[in-house]
Amino acid sequence: MIPNRNTKPSRKEIRLAGTGGQGLVLAGLILAEAAAVFDGKNAVQTQSYGPEARGGSSKSDVVISKKVIHFPKCENPDVLLCLSQKALDDNLCFLKENGFLLADADLVNEIPDGPWRVHKIPFTKIAREAIGKVVVANIVSLGAISAITKVVSLDALKEATKKRLPAKVEEMNMKALDEGYKAGLEAVGEAEEEE
């Protein structure tokens, strides 16, 4: 594997990109709160709204670091989640060399070759078939991000999700995190898992 010369060890930038209504703002909030409040790191979470938001695109950026975050902007993500083809087309050029690309296997069809670690996972299909609710694809994605990239722990995600969402949907969202985590582990393979 090519060593990643672009990454500062402590700072991780994560971009969640898709279309409006996929819950990526909420996912970004949960990810940042998990990292900060439950994993004890610093985190900054940002939404940018402009002409592209009015066109239906949505993105949410999270920066996580053990140190104080002076520059909150996510310029070159270490991790890019894409829940639509347009999200990938618009954002892939920013992904760091050797960065993680997590793409919805059914909603993203064309992924150009490049120096990225690509994982195609059917987040939306898992949400629909294993949980029974397409709307939790965002939460499934967070579970997979935890398993594949280790930027946040599964426990912290669970605590932050419980804090942020109503109790009546807690069980569903815990299951969504578990299913996403499981799919993430499968995607990276048992070998890496057992290291």
Add this chain to the structure above:
Amino acid sequence: MIPNRNTKPSRKEIRLAGTGGQGLVLAGLILAEAAAVFDGKNAVQTQSYGPEARGGSSKSDVVISKKVIHFPKCENPDVLLCLSQKALDDNLCFLKENGFLLADADLVNEIPDGPWRVHKIPFTKIAREAIGKVVVANIVSLGAISAITKVVSLDALKEATKKRLPAKVEEMNMKALDEGYKAGLEAVGEAEEEE
């Protein structure tokens, strides 16, 4: 009134500060979406989580501009909302000269003298007495911010609130926006209102 030499005409920085549980993250989201999606401007909304978040403090920053926002950080707010004394103690030093300070009249007791336009409004009391729910103090505050600072229109706030919150609480939140707007108009006085 002293002209505000620090402000770029098009860019406005708004900081919403208080304690965890007061809904300031949600308020920031609504404000940014209102400005961008319904007022047609660009907006960036940021939460920073660190040791202070683990101590119960909460803040949400919004930058609104007619132009593209290259620097998303809110360094010197034009508008500072404080729903706790600690929020004021921690953030007042950053407020721009001639900037707007909106403080909860019952939760903030000590406001140092300075070159600010200070409005003490009982956001939480209005939420409790006029709406019957303390938790909508964040939404009441947004109405007042619209009336006093004009950084966002009341109509855009209403549309963004409807989009972001469940239909069953829509009526309550529309009333909260109206009550906050009314309190804001009263705070700036009829004279300025009729200009």
